[in-house]
Amino acid sequence: MSTTAAMWEARAADGRGxxxxxxxxxxxxxxxxxxxxxxxxxxxxxxxxxxLLITWWSGEPVPVAEPPAALLGRPVHRWSFTSEHVE
Known part of the structure; x- marks a missing residue:
């Protein structure tokens, strides 16, 4: 079974981190x-x-919701990665 890491990263508006x-x-x-x-x-x-929020999934990741626009300094970035090696 493969594991997928879903990364969700956002920059907050000034003073709203x-x-x-x-x-x-x-x-x-x-x-x-x-x-x-x-x-x-x-x-x-x-x-x-x-x-940054990282979630690990067995199977397809569920997307993280969009935060209120007023909290954001720029659009959210999202990436998914499949695990290839663990030690």
Whole structure:
């Protein structure tokens, strides 16, 4: 069985990084919990008010919802990767 990592990355509007992180924790993650195939989810913050959510799936990833536009400094970026090697 292959594992797919889905990466969701957004840059918050100026001064709204904490709000964007809270939106992911309170809205996006609860919407993913219990979905078939979700193995794990991890939320990161980075300089420049960037927020990164990585989810691991057995099968096709479920897309993360769009946050409110007012929280965003630019459109969300999304990538999916298939695991090829784990040590």
């Amino acid at each position: 904490a709000e964007l992180s809270a939106w992911v924790r309170e809205t996006a993650l609860p919407a993913l919990r219990g979905r078939a195939g979700l193995l794990r989810a991890e939320l990161f913050a980075a300089p420049g008010e960037r927020v």
